[in-house]
Amino acid sequence: MNSLKGLSQWMIAAQERSPATSAMATTIKTYFNPLIGMDLSSSQLTLMCDSGSMMKMIYLQVNFGLIKDPSLNLHNKIEMDKLISAQLGFSGVTHSEQANLSGVTRLYSVAELSDEIPYAPEFGAYVLDPARGNSTVDMALGGTASTKDFV
16 A cells, blocks of 8 residues: 555544544554554554544545636535545546645546555547557547536
8 A cells, every 4th residue: 555545544443433443444454453453442553544534634625626726616615426426537636736735746647545456447548648649638528528428
């Protein structure tokens, strides 16, 4: 697991109502327990990703960035159909300057966050990736076109 995958797992846990007992908490514990040589307790996970934690603050900042990104057209509410079409059409979620934290490399695809996804499914990932399309978001599908094509 690379650091971005680890960060994404912590952020997924931070969005849960009960991060210390969520399914993602089990994934985090399974990975980290052997590395640190001890069992992460529920109280430790609560400190790491519950309200007031650094991970919760990062999650809220990314969430706010997604809502504020004009290309995603979310208007103060995360709507899955718009997020999915934006990611598939022009990598608007992983490649957004609004949503990405300063100093963190923008990703072309959600495949870079999970070993469960064997290849980049997004049209935008191929357009933007220098090893493939080597182009700009202007050559990808915009929000309107990707919504028509993918939803």
